[in-house]
Protein backbone atom coordinates (compact mmCIF):
# COMPACT_ATOMS: atom_id res chain seq x y z
CA UNK A 285 0.00 0.00 0.00
CA UNK A 286 1.65 3.29 -1.05
CA UNK A 287 0.92 6.30 1.06
CA UNK A 288 0.43 9.75 -0.37
CA UNK A 289 3.69 11.70 -0.22
CA UNK A 290 2.70 14.38 2.35
CA UNK A 291 1.62 11.73 4.85
CA UNK A 292 4.78 9.75 4.42
CA UNK A 293 6.73 12.96 4.90
CA UNK A 294 4.78 13.66 8.07
CA UNK A 295 5.48 10.17 9.39
CA UNK A 296 9.18 10.64 8.63
CA UNK A 297 9.16 14.01 10.38
CA UNK A 298 7.39 12.51 13.38
CA UNK A 299 9.88 9.66 13.60
CA UNK A 300 12.79 12.07 13.35
CA UNK A 301 11.19 14.24 16.06
CA UNK A 302 10.79 11.22 18.34
CA UNK A 303 14.38 10.16 17.71
CA UNK A 304 15.63 13.71 18.41
CA UNK A 305 13.59 14.01 21.57
CA UNK A 306 14.12 10.59 23.11
CA UNK A 307 17.37 9.59 21.42
CA UNK A 308 19.35 10.32 24.58
CA UNK A 309 17.43 7.60 26.52
CA UNK A 310 17.64 5.10 23.65
CA UNK A 311 19.58 2.54 25.68
CA UNK A 312 17.19 2.71 28.59
CA UNK A 313 14.24 2.29 26.24
CA UNK A 314 15.83 -0.76 24.67
CA UNK A 315 16.45 -2.21 28.14
CA UNK A 316 12.85 -1.57 29.21
CA UNK A 317 11.62 -3.12 25.99
CA UNK A 318 13.82 -6.19 26.43
CA UNK A 319 12.70 -6.61 30.04
CA UNK A 320 9.06 -6.16 29.11
CA UNK A 321 9.35 -8.73 26.32
CA UNK A 322 10.96 -11.17 28.75
CA UNK A 323 8.21 -10.66 31.31
CA UNK A 324 5.60 -11.20 28.59
CA UNK A 325 7.22 -14.46 27.53
CA UNK A 326 7.49 -15.55 31.16
CA UNK A 327 3.86 -14.70 31.68
CA UNK A 328 2.91 -16.88 28.72
CA UNK A 329 5.01 -19.70 30.20
CA UNK A 330 3.28 -19.27 33.58
CA UNK A 331 -0.17 -19.46 31.99
CA UNK A 332 0.81 -22.54 29.99
CA UNK A 333 2.26 -24.18 33.12
CA UNK A 334 -0.85 -23.49 35.12
CA UNK A 335 -2.99 -24.86 32.27
CA UNK A 336 -0.79 -27.97 32.13
CA UNK A 337 -1.04 -28.41 35.90
CA UNK A 338 -4.83 -28.05 35.68
CA UNK A 339 -5.19 -30.71 33.01
CA UNK A 340 -2.77 -33.01 34.89
CA UNK A 341 -4.91 -32.69 38.00
CA UNK A 342 -8.06 -33.40 36.00
CA UNK A 343 -6.84 -36.51 34.22
CA UNK A 344 -5.32 -37.78 37.50
CA UNK A 345 -2.19 -39.13 35.84
CA UNK A 346 0.13 -37.18 38.15
CA UNK A 347 2.41 -36.09 35.35
CA UNK A 348 2.19 -33.91 32.27
CA UNK A 349 3.65 -34.96 28.97
CA UNK A 350 3.89 -31.64 27.28
CA UNK A 351 3.60 -27.97 28.12
CA UNK A 352 3.43 -26.80 24.59
CA UNK A 353 2.29 -29.04 21.82
CA UNK A 354 5.21 -30.38 19.89
CA UNK A 355 7.68 -29.89 22.77
CA UNK A 356 7.83 -33.16 24.69
CA UNK A 357 8.28 -32.82 28.46
CA UNK A 358 7.71 -35.18 31.29
CA UNK A 359 7.00 -33.26 34.50
CA UNK A 360 5.41 -34.24 37.81
CA UNK A 361 2.76 -32.03 39.36
CA UNK A 362 5.24 -30.97 42.04
CA UNK A 363 7.83 -29.98 39.46
CA UNK A 364 5.19 -28.02 37.63
CA UNK A 365 4.14 -26.12 40.77
CA UNK A 366 7.75 -25.45 41.69
CA UNK A 367 8.37 -24.24 38.13
CA UNK A 368 5.39 -21.88 38.30
CA UNK A 369 6.68 -20.51 41.62
CA UNK A 370 10.14 -19.84 40.19
CA UNK A 371 8.70 -18.25 37.05
CA UNK A 372 6.42 -16.00 39.10
CA UNK A 373 9.31 -14.79 41.28
CA UNK A 374 11.59 -14.18 38.29
CA UNK A 375 8.82 -12.40 36.42
CA UNK A 376 8.00 -10.20 39.41
CA UNK A 377 11.69 -9.29 39.79
CA UNK A 378 12.05 -8.39 36.11
CA UNK A 379 8.80 -6.44 36.25
CA UNK A 380 9.95 -4.39 39.24
CA UNK A 381 13.26 -3.69 37.54
CA UNK A 382 11.45 -2.62 34.38
CA UNK A 383 9.06 -0.34 36.28
CA UNK A 384 11.96 1.31 38.11
CA UNK A 385 13.89 1.98 34.88
CA UNK A 386 10.72 3.23 33.19
CA UNK A 387 9.96 5.66 36.03
CA UNK A 388 13.55 6.91 36.14
CA UNK A 389 13.60 7.36 32.37
CA UNK A 390 10.41 9.42 32.45
CA UNK A 391 11.70 11.84 35.09
CA UNK A 392 15.06 11.94 33.35
CA UNK A 393 13.25 13.17 30.25
CA UNK A 394 11.36 15.79 32.29
CA UNK A 395 14.51 17.12 33.90
CA UNK A 396 16.54 17.11 30.72
CA UNK A 397 13.84 18.79 28.60
CA UNK A 398 13.37 21.53 31.22
CA UNK A 399 17.11 22.06 31.58
CA UNK A 400 17.69 22.15 27.83
CA UNK A 401 14.92 24.66 27.11
CA UNK A 402 15.73 26.99 30.03
CA UNK A 403 19.45 26.91 29.27
CA UNK A 404 18.88 27.54 25.57
CA UNK A 405 16.59 30.47 26.43
CA UNK A 406 19.18 31.96 28.79
CA UNK A 407 21.90 31.57 26.16
CA UNK A 408 19.81 33.08 23.36
CA UNK A 409 20.33 36.65 22.23
CA UNK A 410 18.39 39.51 23.79
CA UNK A 411 16.40 40.00 20.59
CA UNK A 412 14.88 36.53 20.99
CA UNK A 413 14.62 36.66 24.79
CA UNK A 414 12.81 39.97 24.81
CA UNK A 415 10.21 38.89 22.27
CA UNK A 416 9.27 35.66 24.05
CA UNK A 417 6.02 35.69 25.95
CA UNK A 418 6.38 34.50 29.52
CA UNK A 419 3.10 32.54 29.50
CA UNK A 420 3.89 30.48 26.42
CA UNK A 421 7.32 29.56 27.72
CA UNK A 422 5.87 28.71 31.11
CA UNK A 423 3.18 26.49 29.54
CA UNK A 424 5.85 24.69 27.52
CA UNK A 425 8.13 24.11 30.50
CA UNK A 426 5.42 23.08 32.94
CA UNK A 427 2.57 21.50 30.95
CA UNK A 428 3.96 20.44 27.59
CA UNK A 429 6.97 18.68 29.13
CA UNK A 430 4.62 16.59 31.28
CA UNK A 431 2.44 15.77 28.27
CA UNK A 432 5.49 14.92 26.18
CA UNK A 433 6.67 12.61 28.92
CA UNK A 434 3.59 10.41 28.51
CA UNK A 435 4.77 9.74 24.94
CA UNK A 436 7.66 7.77 26.39
CA UNK A 437 5.27 5.44 28.23
CA UNK A 438 3.07 5.14 25.18
CA UNK A 439 6.05 4.34 22.97
CA UNK A 440 6.96 1.45 25.27
CA UNK A 441 3.36 0.20 25.28
CA UNK A 442 3.24 0.57 21.52
CA UNK A 443 6.33 -1.52 20.99
CA UNK A 444 4.95 -4.22 23.29
CA UNK A 445 1.68 -4.34 21.39
CA UNK A 446 3.62 -4.56 18.16
CA UNK A 447 5.62 -7.51 19.52
CA UNK A 448 2.46 -9.33 20.61
CA UNK A 449 0.87 -8.63 17.26
CA UNK A 450 3.91 -9.99 15.45
CA UNK A 451 3.84 -13.09 17.69
CA UNK A 452 0.23 -13.68 16.65
CA UNK A 453 1.14 -13.26 13.00
CA UNK A 454 4.00 -15.74 13.35
CA UNK A 455 1.62 -18.17 15.06
CA UNK A 456 -0.91 -17.74 12.29
CA UNK A 457 1.72 -18.62 9.70
CA UNK A 458 2.09 -22.00 11.41
CA UNK A 459 -1.67 -22.61 11.00
CA UNK A 460 -1.92 -21.41 7.46
CA UNK A 461 -0.72 -18.67 5.15
CA UNK A 462 -4.31 -17.74 4.36
CA UNK A 463 -4.94 -16.52 7.93
CA UNK A 464 -1.84 -14.36 7.85
CA UNK A 465 -2.98 -12.79 4.59
CA UNK A 466 -6.45 -12.25 6.09
CA UNK A 467 -5.07 -10.66 9.24
CA UNK A 468 -2.78 -8.36 7.31
CA UNK A 469 -5.55 -7.30 4.91
CA UNK A 470 -8.03 -6.75 7.76
CA UNK A 471 -5.51 -4.72 9.80
CA UNK A 472 -4.50 -2.65 6.77
CA UNK A 473 -8.15 -1.91 5.98
CA UNK A 474 -8.83 -0.95 9.60
CA UNK A 475 -5.79 1.31 9.79
CA UNK A 476 -6.90 2.97 6.56
CA UNK A 477 -10.47 3.46 7.77
CA UNK A 478 -9.39 4.89 11.11
CA UNK A 479 -6.86 7.38 9.79
CA UNK A 480 -9.25 10.36 9.89
CA UNK A 481 -9.73 9.82 13.65
CA UNK A 482 -6.01 9.84 14.28
CA UNK A 483 -5.67 13.00 12.22
CA UNK A 484 -8.59 14.60 14.08
CA UNK A 485 -6.93 13.84 17.40
CA UNK A 486 -3.69 15.38 16.23
CA UNK A 487 -5.44 18.54 15.04
CA UNK A 488 -7.26 18.80 18.35
CA UNK A 489 -3.95 18.52 20.21
CA UNK A 490 -2.43 21.24 18.04
CA UNK A 491 -5.44 23.43 18.90
CA UNK A 492 -4.94 22.62 22.58
CA UNK A 493 -1.28 23.50 22.37
CA UNK A 494 -2.05 26.93 20.91
CA UNK A 495 -4.89 27.58 23.36
CA UNK A 496 -2.81 26.57 26.39
CA UNK A 497 -0.02 28.95 25.27
CA UNK A 498 -2.44 31.85 24.80
CA UNK A 499 -4.25 31.10 28.05
CA UNK A 500 -0.96 31.05 30.00
CA UNK A 501 -0.04 34.42 28.54
CA UNK A 502 -3.40 35.79 29.57
CA UNK A 503 -3.05 34.43 33.11
CA UNK A 504 0.38 36.04 33.38
CA UNK A 505 -1.04 39.32 32.16
CA UNK A 506 -4.00 39.03 34.54
CA UNK A 507 -1.59 38.90 37.49
CA UNK A 508 0.90 41.52 36.30
CA UNK A 509 -1.88 43.91 35.25
CA UNK A 510 -4.12 43.28 38.28
CA UNK A 511 -3.78 46.88 39.47
CA UNK A 512 -4.64 48.34 36.06
CA UNK A 513 -7.56 45.94 35.70
CA UNK A 514 -9.00 47.15 39.01
CA UNK A 515 -8.35 50.83 38.43
CA UNK A 516 -9.65 50.77 34.87
CA UNK A 517 -12.72 48.88 36.13
CA UNK A 518 -12.37 46.18 33.48
CA UNK A 519 -12.78 43.04 35.60
CA UNK A 520 -15.80 41.91 33.56
CA UNK A 521 -14.27 42.34 30.07
CA UNK A 522 -11.13 40.56 31.27
CA UNK A 523 -13.26 37.69 32.58
CA UNK A 524 -14.83 37.58 29.12
CA UNK A 525 -11.42 37.47 27.41
CA UNK A 526 -10.29 34.63 29.65
CA UNK A 527 -13.64 32.90 29.14
CA UNK A 528 -13.13 32.83 25.37
CA UNK A 529 -9.83 31.02 25.77
CA UNK A 530 -11.23 28.65 28.41
CA UNK A 531 -14.06 27.80 25.99
CA UNK A 532 -11.51 27.16 23.23
CA UNK A 533 -9.55 24.90 25.56
CA UNK A 534 -12.76 23.06 26.35
CA UNK A 535 -13.66 22.65 22.68
CA UNK A 536 -10.18 21.45 21.74
CA UNK A 537 -10.16 19.07 24.71
CA UNK A 538 -13.53 17.68 23.70
CA UNK A 539 -12.46 17.22 20.08
CA UNK A 540 -9.38 15.34 21.24
CA UNK A 541 -11.18 13.04 23.70
CA UNK A 542 -14.06 12.42 21.31
CA UNK A 543 -11.73 11.44 18.46
CA UNK A 544 -9.88 9.10 20.78
CA UNK A 545 -13.02 7.41 22.21
CA UNK A 546 -14.64 7.12 18.78
CA UNK A 547 -11.52 5.43 17.47
CA UNK A 548 -11.52 2.88 20.28
CA UNK A 549 -15.23 2.14 19.93
CA UNK A 550 -15.11 1.84 16.15
CA UNK A 551 -12.08 -0.37 16.31
CA UNK A 552 -13.87 -2.76 18.68
CA UNK A 553 -16.98 -2.92 16.49
CA UNK A 554 -14.98 -3.43 13.31
CA UNK A 555 -12.91 -6.15 14.97
CA UNK A 556 -16.05 -8.07 15.91
CA UNK A 557 -17.43 -7.53 12.43
CA UNK A 558 -14.34 -9.02 10.81
CA UNK A 559 -14.38 -11.96 13.23
CA UNK A 560 -18.12 -12.55 12.59
CA UNK A 561 -17.50 -12.57 8.86
CA UNK A 562 -14.74 -15.14 9.45
CA UNK A 563 -17.09 -17.27 11.56
CA UNK A 564 -19.89 -16.93 9.00
CA UNK A 565 -17.55 -18.06 6.25
CA UNK A 566 -16.66 -21.04 8.40
CA UNK A 567 -20.28 -21.97 9.13
CA UNK A 568 -21.48 -21.65 5.56
CA UNK A 569 -18.50 -23.31 3.96
CA UNK A 570 -18.57 -27.05 3.64
CA UNK A 571 -15.29 -28.13 5.14
CA UNK A 572 -14.54 -31.64 6.26
CA UNK A 573 -12.24 -30.74 9.17
CA UNK A 574 -13.30 -27.45 10.80
CA UNK A 575 -10.57 -27.46 13.47
CA UNK A 576 -7.82 -25.51 11.61
CA UNK A 577 -10.48 -23.00 10.56
CA UNK A 578 -11.55 -22.51 14.19
CA UNK A 579 -7.91 -21.91 15.11
CA UNK A 580 -7.73 -19.41 12.26
CA UNK A 581 -10.69 -17.43 13.58
CA UNK A 582 -9.25 -17.49 17.10
CA UNK A 583 -5.87 -16.27 15.90
CA UNK A 584 -7.52 -13.67 13.76
CA UNK A 585 -9.38 -12.41 16.80
CA UNK A 586 -6.24 -12.32 19.00
CA UNK A 587 -4.27 -10.53 16.28
CA UNK A 588 -7.06 -7.97 15.93
CA UNK A 589 -7.09 -7.34 19.69
CA UNK A 590 -3.37 -6.64 19.68
CA UNK A 591 -3.81 -4.67 16.51
CA UNK A 592 -6.31 -2.51 18.37
CA UNK A 593 -3.79 -1.92 21.16
CA UNK A 594 -1.24 -0.91 18.51
CA UNK A 595 -3.71 1.51 17.00
CA UNK A 596 -4.78 3.18 20.27
CA UNK A 597 -1.25 3.61 21.59
CA UNK A 598 -0.16 4.87 18.19
CA UNK A 599 -3.00 7.36 18.34
CA UNK A 600 -1.83 8.43 21.81
CA UNK A 601 1.69 9.05 20.51
CA UNK A 602 0.45 10.99 17.47
CA UNK A 603 -1.91 13.03 19.66
CA UNK A 604 0.96 14.15 21.89
CA UNK A 605 3.25 15.09 19.02
CA UNK A 606 2.13 18.76 18.84
CA UNK A 607 3.47 19.24 22.38
CA UNK A 608 6.77 17.63 21.44
CA UNK A 609 6.85 19.87 18.37
CA UNK A 610 6.39 23.00 20.49
CA UNK A 611 9.33 22.07 22.70
CA UNK A 612 11.42 21.10 19.68
CA UNK A 613 10.62 24.35 17.83
CA UNK A 614 11.44 26.42 20.92
CA UNK A 615 14.73 24.66 21.40
CA UNK A 616 15.52 25.20 17.74
CA UNK A 617 14.57 28.89 17.87
CA UNK A 618 16.67 29.55 20.96
CA UNK A 619 19.60 27.57 19.63
CA UNK A 620 19.51 29.42 16.31
CA UNK A 621 19.71 32.63 18.34
CA UNK A 622 22.57 31.44 20.57
CA UNK A 623 24.95 34.22 21.46
CA UNK A 624 28.37 33.58 20.00
CA UNK A 625 30.55 34.27 23.01
CA UNK A 626 33.58 36.42 22.22
CA UNK A 627 37.02 35.20 23.25
CA UNK A 628 39.06 38.40 23.50
CA UNK A 629 39.89 39.49 27.05
CA UNK A 630 38.86 43.04 27.93
CA UNK A 631 41.06 44.48 30.70
CA UNK A 632 39.60 48.01 30.45
CA UNK A 633 36.80 49.66 28.51
CA UNK A 634 38.61 51.93 26.07
CA UNK A 635 37.18 54.33 23.52
CA UNK A 636 33.71 53.44 22.32
CA UNK A 637 32.96 54.32 18.70
CA UNK A 638 29.60 54.20 16.96
CA UNK A 639 30.58 54.23 13.30
CA UNK A 640 27.59 54.94 11.01
CA UNK A 641 25.44 52.61 13.11
CA UNK A 642 21.92 51.69 11.95
CA UNK A 643 19.43 49.66 13.91
CA UNK A 644 16.06 48.25 12.89
CA UNK A 645 13.87 46.06 15.08
CA UNK A 646 12.72 42.66 13.83
CA UNK A 647 9.35 44.10 12.81
CA UNK A 648 11.10 46.59 10.50
CA UNK A 649 10.91 49.65 12.81
CA UNK A 650 13.97 51.71 12.02
CA UNK A 651 15.01 53.03 15.43
CA UNK A 652 18.51 54.39 14.74
CA UNK A 653 20.09 55.66 11.55
CA UNK A 654 23.66 56.61 10.72
CA UNK A 655 24.81 57.19 14.30
CA UNK A 656 28.45 58.26 14.56
CA UNK A 657 29.59 59.09 18.08
CA UNK A 658 32.83 58.59 20.01
CA UNK A 659 32.87 58.15 23.78
CA UNK A 660 36.28 58.49 25.47
CA UNK A 661 37.14 56.80 28.79
CA UNK A 662 36.10 59.05 31.68
CA UNK A 663 33.56 61.00 29.59
CA UNK A 664 30.23 61.91 31.12
CA UNK A 665 27.73 61.92 28.28
CA UNK A 666 24.10 62.90 28.53
CA UNK A 667 21.52 61.68 26.03
CA UNK A 668 18.35 63.62 25.40
CA UNK A 669 15.63 63.56 22.79
CA UNK A 670 11.89 63.26 22.43
CA UNK A 671 10.06 60.12 23.48
CA UNK A 672 10.49 57.33 20.93
CA UNK A 673 13.59 59.02 19.44
CA UNK A 674 15.76 55.95 20.00
CA UNK A 675 17.57 56.68 23.29
CA UNK A 676 16.84 53.33 24.95
CA UNK A 677 17.72 51.57 21.70
CA UNK A 678 21.05 53.42 21.64
CA UNK A 679 21.67 52.24 25.21
CA UNK A 680 20.83 48.62 24.31
CA UNK A 681 23.39 48.74 21.50
CA UNK A 682 25.96 50.31 23.81
CA UNK A 683 25.40 47.51 26.34
CA UNK A 684 25.86 44.88 23.63
CA UNK A 685 22.29 43.59 24.14
CA UNK A 686 21.53 44.19 20.48
CA UNK A 687 23.89 44.23 17.53
CA UNK A 688 23.82 47.04 14.92
CA UNK A 689 21.98 46.12 11.73
CA UNK A 690 24.33 48.45 9.86
CA UNK A 691 27.68 50.13 10.53
CA UNK A 692 30.07 49.19 13.33
CA UNK A 693 30.20 49.56 17.09
CA UNK A 694 33.79 49.35 18.23
CA UNK A 695 35.14 49.20 21.79
CA UNK A 696 38.90 49.69 21.93
CA UNK A 697 39.89 47.86 18.78
CA UNK A 698 37.21 45.23 18.42
CA UNK A 699 33.46 45.01 18.19
CA UNK A 700 31.69 44.36 21.53
CA UNK A 701 30.73 40.87 20.40
CA UNK A 702 34.42 39.85 20.21
CA UNK A 703 34.99 40.32 23.93
CA UNK A 704 34.40 37.74 26.63
CA UNK A 705 30.93 38.20 28.03
CA UNK A 706 32.21 37.83 31.60
CA UNK A 707 34.74 40.64 31.18
CA UNK A 708 32.19 42.92 29.59
CA UNK A 709 29.56 42.33 32.32
CA UNK A 710 32.16 42.94 35.02
CA UNK A 711 33.22 46.30 33.58
CA UNK A 712 29.85 47.59 32.45
CA UNK A 713 26.83 48.33 34.65
CA UNK A 714 23.37 49.46 33.82
CA UNK A 715 20.43 51.10 35.57
CA UNK A 716 17.32 50.51 33.45
CA UNK A 717 14.39 52.81 32.79
CA UNK A 718 12.08 50.35 34.58
CA UNK A 719 13.84 49.02 37.63
CA UNK A 720 13.31 45.30 38.28
CA UNK A 721 14.59 43.29 41.20
CA UNK A 722 14.76 39.58 42.00
CA UNK A 723 12.40 38.24 44.66
CA UNK A 724 15.15 37.97 47.25
CA UNK A 725 16.70 40.09 49.99
CA UNK A 726 17.89 43.67 49.46
CA UNK A 727 21.49 42.64 50.00
CA UNK A 728 21.25 39.64 47.69
CA UNK A 729 19.78 41.91 45.04
CA UNK A 730 22.70 44.29 45.24
CA UNK A 731 25.09 41.33 44.99
CA UNK A 732 22.90 39.70 42.29
CA UNK A 733 24.71 36.33 42.13
CA UNK A 734 28.01 37.98 41.16
CA UNK A 735 30.85 36.22 42.98
CA UNK A 736 33.14 39.24 42.62
CA UNK A 737 30.74 41.53 44.53
CA UNK A 738 31.43 41.34 48.26
CA UNK A 739 28.96 42.04 51.04
CA UNK A 740 30.96 45.12 52.06
CA UNK A 741 30.96 46.44 48.49
CA UNK A 742 27.19 45.94 48.39
CA UNK A 743 26.67 47.90 51.60
CA UNK A 744 28.94 50.69 50.35
CA UNK A 745 26.98 50.79 47.11
CA UNK A 746 23.69 51.10 49.04
CA UNK A 747 25.26 53.99 50.92
CA UNK A 748 26.42 55.64 47.68
CA UNK A 749 22.92 55.23 46.22
CA UNK A 750 21.49 56.94 49.32
CA UNK A 751 19.20 54.10 50.24
CA UNK A 752 21.12 52.29 53.00
CA UNK A 753 19.35 53.92 55.97
CA UNK A 754 15.90 53.23 54.51
CA UNK A 755 16.72 49.61 53.75
CA UNK A 756 18.19 49.04 57.21
CA UNK A 757 14.92 50.31 58.65
CA UNK A 758 12.92 47.52 56.91
CA UNK A 759 11.55 44.74 59.20
CA UNK A 760 14.48 42.40 58.50
CA UNK A 761 16.91 45.13 57.55
CA UNK A 762 19.02 44.31 54.49
CA UNK A 763 17.74 40.73 54.67
CA UNK A 764 14.18 41.82 53.91
CA UNK A 765 12.79 40.14 50.78
CA UNK A 766 11.67 42.71 48.22
CA UNK A 767 8.86 40.70 46.55
CA UNK A 768 8.38 39.82 42.89
CA UNK A 769 10.07 42.46 40.75
CA UNK A 770 10.73 44.44 43.94
CA UNK A 771 7.06 45.18 44.53
CA UNK A 772 7.35 45.39 48.33
CA UNK A 773 9.48 48.54 48.32
CA UNK A 774 8.62 51.92 46.83
CA UNK A 775 9.38 52.87 43.23
CA UNK A 776 12.03 55.37 44.29
CA UNK A 777 13.63 52.87 46.67
CA UNK A 778 13.61 50.24 43.95
CA UNK A 779 15.36 52.63 41.61
CA UNK A 780 18.03 53.46 44.18
CA UNK A 781 18.59 49.74 44.95
CA UNK A 782 19.06 49.27 41.19
CA UNK A 783 21.61 52.08 41.21
CA UNK A 784 23.37 50.37 44.14
CA UNK A 785 23.39 47.08 42.18
CA UNK A 786 25.07 48.89 39.29
CA UNK A 787 27.64 50.59 41.53
CA UNK A 788 28.48 47.50 43.60
CA UNK A 789 30.72 45.94 40.92
CA UNK A 790 32.81 49.17 40.57
CA UNK A 791 32.15 49.41 36.82
CA UNK A 792 34.28 51.32 34.33
CA UNK A 793 31.28 52.18 32.18
CA UNK A 794 28.03 53.07 33.91
CA UNK A 795 24.95 53.44 31.75
CA UNK A 796 21.81 54.92 33.24
CA UNK A 797 18.46 55.18 31.47
CA UNK A 798 16.37 57.86 33.23
CA UNK A 799 18.10 57.16 36.56
CA UNK A 800 16.18 59.69 38.61
CA UNK A 801 12.72 59.45 37.07
CA UNK A 802 11.12 57.94 40.19
CA UNK A 803 13.04 59.99 42.74
CA UNK A 804 12.03 62.96 44.85
CA UNK A 805 14.12 66.10 44.56
CA UNK A 806 16.26 65.30 47.62
CA UNK A 807 17.10 61.76 46.42
CA UNK A 808 17.70 63.06 42.92
CA UNK A 809 20.16 65.60 44.27
CA UNK A 810 21.88 62.90 46.34
CA UNK A 811 22.24 60.61 43.32
CA UNK A 812 23.58 63.51 41.31
CA UNK A 813 26.20 64.06 44.02
CA UNK A 814 27.16 60.35 43.80
CA UNK A 815 27.50 60.59 40.03
CA UNK A 816 29.57 63.73 40.49
CA UNK A 817 32.00 61.70 42.65
CA UNK A 818 32.18 58.95 40.01
CA UNK A 819 32.76 61.46 37.23
CA UNK A 820 36.20 61.20 35.70
CA UNK A 821 36.85 57.77 37.25
CA UNK A 822 34.05 56.04 35.39
CA UNK A 823 32.66 56.56 31.90
CA UNK A 824 29.09 57.77 32.38
CA UNK A 825 26.34 57.58 29.80
CA UNK A 826 23.10 59.00 31.14
CA UNK A 827 19.76 59.16 29.37
CA UNK A 828 17.86 61.99 31.03
CA UNK A 829 14.58 63.75 30.60
CA UNK A 830 15.34 65.95 33.59
CA UNK A 831 17.80 68.61 32.65
CA UNK A 832 19.07 68.80 36.23
CA UNK A 833 20.61 65.33 35.83
CA UNK A 834 22.54 66.62 32.84
CA UNK A 835 24.50 68.97 35.06
CA UNK A 836 26.87 66.05 35.66
CA UNK A 837 27.53 65.66 31.93
CA UNK A 838 30.27 67.28 29.90
CA UNK A 839 28.68 66.64 26.56
CA UNK A 840 25.13 65.98 25.47
CA UNK A 841 23.96 63.84 22.59
CA UNK A 842 20.65 64.97 21.14
CA UNK A 843 18.81 62.16 19.30
CA UNK A 844 15.71 62.98 17.29
CA UNK A 845 13.90 60.52 15.06
CA UNK A 846 16.68 57.98 15.35
CA UNK A 847 19.43 60.36 14.16
CA UNK A 848 22.13 62.40 15.86
CA UNK A 849 20.77 65.91 15.94
CA UNK A 850 23.74 67.31 17.85
CA UNK A 851 26.62 66.16 20.03
CA UNK A 852 28.19 69.07 21.88
CA UNK A 853 28.67 70.81 25.22
CA UNK A 854 25.57 71.87 27.11
CA UNK A 855 26.10 75.59 26.74
CA UNK A 856 26.70 75.30 23.03
CA UNK A 857 23.48 73.31 22.67
CA UNK A 858 21.53 75.84 24.72
CA UNK A 859 22.57 78.45 22.21
CA UNK A 860 22.35 76.47 18.96
CA UNK A 861 20.13 73.42 19.29
CA UNK A 862 16.44 73.89 18.76
CA UNK A 863 15.29 70.80 20.73
CA UNK A 864 17.66 71.45 23.64
CA UNK A 865 16.99 75.18 23.96
CA UNK A 866 13.22 74.67 23.93
CA UNK A 867 13.58 71.87 26.51
CA UNK A 868 15.57 74.26 28.72
CA UNK A 869 12.86 76.90 28.34
CA UNK A 870 10.17 74.38 29.30
CA UNK A 871 12.23 73.25 32.33
CA UNK A 872 12.35 76.83 33.58
CA UNK A 873 8.54 76.90 33.66
CA UNK A 874 8.36 73.91 36.02
Ligand SMILES: Nc1ncnc2c1ncn2[C@@H]1O[C@H](COP(=O)(O)OP(=O)(O)OP(=O)(O)O)[C@@H](O)[C@H]1O
Nearest residue numbers: 645646647649651670671672673674675676677678
Ligand atom coordinates in the same frame (compact mmCIF):
# COMPACT_ATOMS: atom_id res chain seq x y z
N1 LIG B 1 11.10 45.91 20.94
C1 LIG B 1 10.77 46.78 20.00
N2 LIG B 1 10.27 46.32 18.83
C2 LIG B 1 9.93 47.18 17.85
N3 LIG B 1 10.04 48.51 17.93
C3 LIG B 1 10.53 49.02 19.07
C4 LIG B 1 10.91 48.18 20.16
N4 LIG B 1 11.36 48.97 21.16
C5 LIG B 1 11.26 50.24 20.70
N5 LIG B 1 10.78 50.28 19.45
C6 LIG B 1 10.57 51.46 18.61
O1 LIG B 1 11.84 52.04 18.38
C7 LIG B 1 11.79 53.46 18.47
C8 LIG B 1 12.76 53.97 19.52
O2 LIG B 1 12.36 53.49 20.79
P1 LIG B 1 13.20 53.77 22.12
O3 LIG B 1 12.64 52.91 23.17
O4 LIG B 1 14.63 53.63 21.81
O5 LIG B 1 12.81 55.30 22.39
P2 LIG B 1 13.26 56.25 23.58
O6 LIG B 1 13.98 57.39 22.96
O7 LIG B 1 13.98 55.49 24.62
O8 LIG B 1 11.85 56.75 24.13
P3 LIG B 1 11.41 57.14 25.64
O9 LIG B 1 11.99 58.47 25.93
O10 LIG B 1 9.95 57.20 25.54
O11 LIG B 1 11.92 56.09 26.55
C9 LIG B 1 10.33 53.79 18.76
O12 LIG B 1 9.72 54.11 17.55
C10 LIG B 1 9.77 52.53 19.32
O13 LIG B 1 8.41 52.42 19.01
Ligand SMILES: [Mg+2]
Nearest residue numbers: 675676677717
Ligand atom coordinates in the same frame (compact mmCIF):
# COMPACT_ATOMS: atom_id res chain seq x y z
MG1 LIG C 1 13.53 54.95 26.62
